Amino acid sequence: MTSRIALITGANKGIGFETARLLGGEGMTVLIGARSADLGEKAAATLSTEGIDARFVHLDVTDSDLVEAAAKQIEADHGRLDVLVNNAGISPAEGMGAPSATSVRAMREAYETNVFGVIAVTNAMLPLLRRSPAGRIVNVGSELGSLAVIGDPSSPSFQINSLAYPSSKTALNAVTVAYAKELAGTPIKVNSANPGYCATDLNAHSGFRTPVQGATEVFLLATLDDGGPTGAFQGGAEEPGQPVPW
Template sequence: MAGLERIALVTGANKGIGLEIARQLGGQHGVTVLLGARDEARGQEAAGGLRAEGIAAEFVRLDVLDHQSIDRAAEFIEGKYGRLDILVNNAGIFLEEKPPSENDVATLLQVYDTNVFGVFRTTQAMLPLLRKSAGGRIVNMSSSLGSLTLNSDSGFELASFLVLGYNSSKTAVNALTVFFANELRGARIKVNSADPGYCATDMTGHAGSRSPAQGAIAAVRLATLPPDGPTGGFYNEEGPVPW
């Protein structure tokens, strides 16, 4: 897409890894970034901060739990830009601190509604706009905690992190990645999952060993893949992550 301004929508972009993805897409790649967020004040503040850095950034109200807000965001993007080139499904939640046997269905439903169904709702709504791109890119933020291969290995450094809802929701996100990638192989749209690593964000209580800027690297790389880049894969900044 050389010579053509690219338009990116990043959900959950008012802070943390989402904001860093927007910053790197805009600052390093000249992409116009649309910051999807539920809270208008925080979203506007984040967009204003990026604009102060010389990045073309705009707040778009988007709640991944609310079909109407997603549809309104899509209508806004279509009316102003006519297409969407990059969608980064970053919005997510972490609620549990109990082992699987002590969890409850209500909590699992809440986690899945945001982390899985929110990705599905947003992707489905934005697909008509992505189809208008010369080379659409969808990046789903996943986690090594969603890897069944790694979680089946007792030597995995996070094997003791038995958080059923969050972990399995990322496994489901990876499934969405595979199925959407397979459907869209002939549509010039690449779909991949990104593993940011254990980052110091609000979600982790700022306990992670990596910065949000480091956590954004894999997603930005996947969002700016060349035409011969991969689709239907799961990657961190070092390379493929096992399913």
């Protein structure tokens, strides 16, 4: 049997890189989506030295030409896609202040990557995922996107009240639910993973979890068997795979 094909966006570092490593370790061919050819090639080369079939795919999720070209390349090389991990994400520095001090520019910047980029990549890859016997889409969300969590005064996340990043992840959760509903009745499952607060460049390495712990949450949803959930949101707790309230 040919190996399963997984595309991970933003896979040159952080949680995306560790997700590629975990999926590759299971024998999947991992396509390292990266906007920097240099960093993407290096990440693929590193995983190749570990015996993983890793290949760089040039992909800036905000660039529609590159998204279309990536889909064409994957079709030509593999004919289908089994797993799509929408991992690429940003937290614009300009969007970290109080809501009333947040510019629309910062909002647009966050949404371009964290929301519109996910929709663009998903729509481009869906024809290939439909050719898989068990397609899996994992959107890498955040508990900061959970209205139940950020609205709960007893949650540590209640203290964080910026607008750009958290609301983009709330919108991403809505995207997950909408695609899960559209694709219900097909073999494709669509879920949101919460990696938890992991030490990566995104937060200047202030997270208390490792990128591997975060990637493990993504891995679980990317490798769900046919009986697994769709339209779910899970991760971030000590025990992997725990549900997160919306």
